[in-house]
Amino acid sequence: MITVPEGTDVVEATASLLAEGVGDGLPVVPPTPSRVAAALRGVDDPDAVLGLVPPLFGELTPRVVATCCVLAGASPEAVPVVIAAARACLAPELNLLGVATTTGTAAVALVVGGPVAARIGLTHGTGMLGPGPHTNGAVGRALALTLATAGGVRPGETTMATTAQPARYTCCLAEDPSGPWGTAPDSVTVLPIGGTAEVLPRDDRPDPDAVLDALADALAGAVRAAGDLTRGAHMTQAVVLPPEVAARLAPTFPARDDLVAALRARGDARLEGRACAAEILPIVAGGPGIKMLHLPGWIGGSRPVTAPT
Structure with a gap:
């Protein structure tokens, strides 16, 4: 997984990583070794293979997820949530290969339920899918970057969306735990x-x-x-x-x-x-x-x- 030297600035990191096929076109937080190590704190085996991600079936590992969380500006506490979401995306019934290669506008939405949502700074309230002081955008972006990076997604090459849509950058919300029908404890739903x-x-x-x-x-x-x-x-x-x-x-x-x-x-x-x-x-x-x-x-x-x- 690509890292950049300590002290690399945002502009330089964004440009060099994009040249390697890593990123979404927006500025990224430079994934320096120290930042990636902090995101991996508590992970037993950073290079354990958790699955293969279409369309090119690259390896999904905690290190890939942690690096993409850094890139997206998500906190280390979000890493287990993004790992769980990325693994869920590999379930056959989600059909990630179709999502990644369609000419349509498909994007993966992430819904987080339970107390973990508040612990990592997600909101279920006003403006949850827009800008704000919450972490919804960063966590959703971390998932999108993880799937694209591990899966080898490059617009016009492995993905052929005619128009795509903004949710391909990020789409993450939390479920209101006080809702009348309750919410699953500490869960992720991807669709x-x-x-x-x-x-x-x-x-x-x-x-x-x-x-x-x-x-x-x-x-x-x-x-x-x-x-x-x-x-x-x-x-x-x-x-x-x-x-x-x-x-x-x-x-x-x-x-x-x-x-x-x-x-x-x-x-x-x-x-x-x-x-x-x-x-x-x-x-x-x-x-x-x-x-x-x-x-x-x-x-x-x-x-x-x-x-x-």
Whole structure:
């Protein structure tokens, strides 16, 4: 794994690493030996092979992850979370080879649940997918850099996305632990997404129909937009529900599975028998307000993977 000499400045490190195929085009924190060593503190075997990362099937090791955490500006405490997320991405059902080589816009989103999210500085609140004093951007970027570096991803060579999307730089959020359906203790969930879209309840009615109808339209719309490409594919779709929206739904849907079933039924009804998703993943996160977020699934076929950290 590439390191740079102590004292190398940001501009020089960014340019030299990019020439070697390491980086995402944004400035990086120089991965000096001392910084990488600090990120590896507590790791028993930094060079243990944890799996092979497509598309070129390079080795995933703790050293690769730690170096990419340094590059991204993520703290050493985030290394175990990024390791868990990267390993989860190698599960066959996620189809990382397809994600890495598609001409589509697929990007891996990372959802962190449990107390570990707060320990590494992630937020589940206002502006969680944007800039701020939280570490969401750095941790998501560390995962993206890990997959690209170990997998040998180079735009125009091993990856052929027609346009790509900003989530390929980073997409990481934490799940609100106080949500009505709870959250898994210290876990990561990874899923390929095609982008993000804002969804608003149909009106101010207090009943859940105003929320469900809007979400069902979004789920069905993503399938319609993809046309026949979704037939037979395991297209997963996620919806991010702000806490006050989740609280509105919870009395009617005391279990998360109840909500999923209702969303699936409404979405499928809009598609004349076609499935709106192979899997629907509701996530409680966000600040004050009722504006929801739809994470349309990658149409190439993928299922989310959840793993402990």
